Amino acid sequence: MTDNNSQHKHKILVVDDEPDLEPLMLQRMRRYIRTGMYEFVFAHDGVEALQALDEDKGIDMVLSDINMPKMDGLTLLQRIPDVAPDIRAVIISAYGDMKNIRIAMNRGAFDFVTKPVDFDDLKFTIDRTLQHIREWKDALSARDKLVVLQNELNVASMMQQSILPNKFSRNENYRLFGTMQPARNVGGDFFDVIGLPDDKVGLAIADVSGKGVPAALFMMSSRTLLKSAAIRADDPGDALSEVNEVLNEDNDACMFVTMIYAVYDPRTNVFSYSNGGHDAPVVVHADGSTTQLPVTEGLALGVLPDFEFSHLSYELQPGESIVLYTDGVTEAINADEEQLGLARLREAFAANPPTDAEDAGRRVINLVNDFAGDVPQFDDTTCLVIRRES
Numbered sequence: 001m002t003d004n005n006s007q008h009k010h011k012i013l014v015v016d017d018e019p020d021l022e023p024l025m026l027q028r029m030r031r032y033i034r035t036g037m038y039e040f041v042f043a044h045d046g047v048e049a050l051q052a053l054d055e056d057k058g059i060d061m062v063l064s065d066i067n068m069p070k071m072d073g074l075t076l077l078q079r080i081p082d083v084a085p086d087i088r089a090v091i092i093s094a095y096g097d098m099k100n101i102r103i104a105m106n107r108g109a110f111d112f113v114t115k116p117v118d119f120d121d122l123k124f125t126i127d128r129t130l131q132h133i134r135e136w137k138d139a140l141s142a143r144d145k146l147v148v149l150q151n152e153l154n155v156a157s158m159m160q161q162s163i164l165p166n167k168f169s170r171n172e173n174y175r176l177f178g179t180m181q182p183a184r185n186v187g188g189d190f191f192d193v194i195g196l197p198d199d200k201v202g203l204a205i206a207d208v209s210g211k212g213v214p215a216a217l218f219m220m221s222s223r224t225l226l227k228s229a230a231i232r233a234d235d236p237g238d239a240l241s242e243v244n245e246v247l248n249e250d251n252d253a254c255m256f257v258t259m260i261y262a263v264y265d266p267r268t269n270v271f272s273y274s275n276g277g278h279d280a281p282v283v284v285h286a287d288g289s290t291t292q293l294p295v296t297e298g299l300a301l302g303v304l305p306d307f308e309f310s311h312l313s314y315e316l317q318p319g320e321s322i323v324l325y326t327d328g329v330t331e332a333i334n335a336d337e338e339q340l341g342l343a344r345l346r347e348a349f350a351a352n353p354p355t356d357a358e359d360a361g362r363r364v365i366n367l368v369n370d371f372a373g374d375v376p377q378f379d380d381t382t383c384l385v386i387r388r389e390s
Helices: 002-006 019-030 030-036 046-055 073-083 099-107 119-141 143-163 214-234 236-249 341-350 356-372
Strands: 010-015 036-043 060-064 088-093 109-114 174-181 189-195 201-208 257-265 270-276 282-284 288-293 312-315 321-325 381-388
Touching: 010 019, 010 046, 019 030, 019 282, 019 381, 030 036, 030 214, 030 312, 036 046, 046 060, 046 073, 060 073, 060 119, 073 088, 088 099, 099 109, 109 119, 174 189, 174 201, 174 356, 189 214, 201 214, 201 321, 201 381, 214 236, 214 257, 236 257, 236 270, 257 321, 257 341, 288 341, 321 356, 341 356, 356 381
Parallel strands: 010 036, 010 060, 060 088, 088 109
Antiparallel strands: 174 381, 189 201, 201 257, 257 270, 270 312, 282 288, 282 321, 321 381
């Protein structure tokens, strides 16, 4: 990788409002600047960055902070494709929390590093990003390859949709319904229904970091591991703990997946669940009022080995539904760049309680589509519903 980099100077736009970062970056990267490997240009906020990208078509990639005046890094990620669609961005920020990382990756960030910056890690991340950019530009230069790629994506999309449940067994005690609306040809969301001993049923919903074929492959691996663990596990927390261990053993791509796995026992009407960094489920009561279930303080799977996941339980009452969803629902964006949010989701059931599980699930998807209109979405829209019959 180093030899390839030395043959061509790569121009990198650094976007950060901290005045000390520019001299520090130039000092720590001086060796690569002197050899002609890198050239750094700087902007102090998202507005300046967009202007630089519009005026200088030689910029190869962007390193951006999140918290900045005028325009923050998350908004910048949304705007970059408008002026430089082939640019790849890496987020550098002290905000290492899972929420900002998930939003950044959903909005197109290629990778992220955290402050204080480890410059050896930053160098590796820059090289990996530039390698990805070279491969992407090579693909763009061959239109026949793009046609083949599109055909392969279409096949991959059909394969992905085919593994998701589309028929749900009926039970006199409960009803199930799930659906996924991908944001791209191949998405990273999935849901599953797993038959368990003693008439119990396992329910899973998950969101893999990133998009496209890599996310789909990681999704399929995670789904397979969960189905295997679910049969052996004593409770949902044990199942997620097992899946997390296996994902951490071989995860060179540094991907992760947020997931909820739950077990419903129709004999007791108890819904036991474990949450791996995912949005908390919503209980829709028979009168249309809603309650958000407590989270179990679990991490996303694939982030940290040797993590023990716990579980909680809720006794489902007659006429109640539990709605599991991915952040593509609550973080759906409309033309005014507003997010749909949890409050609107809960309001969708307030005046008119769902009549069955499918009604609840389709209402979620329709809510997102009506709210977003023609605005392209950055993330898949997925929900899974279980409803106890009255």
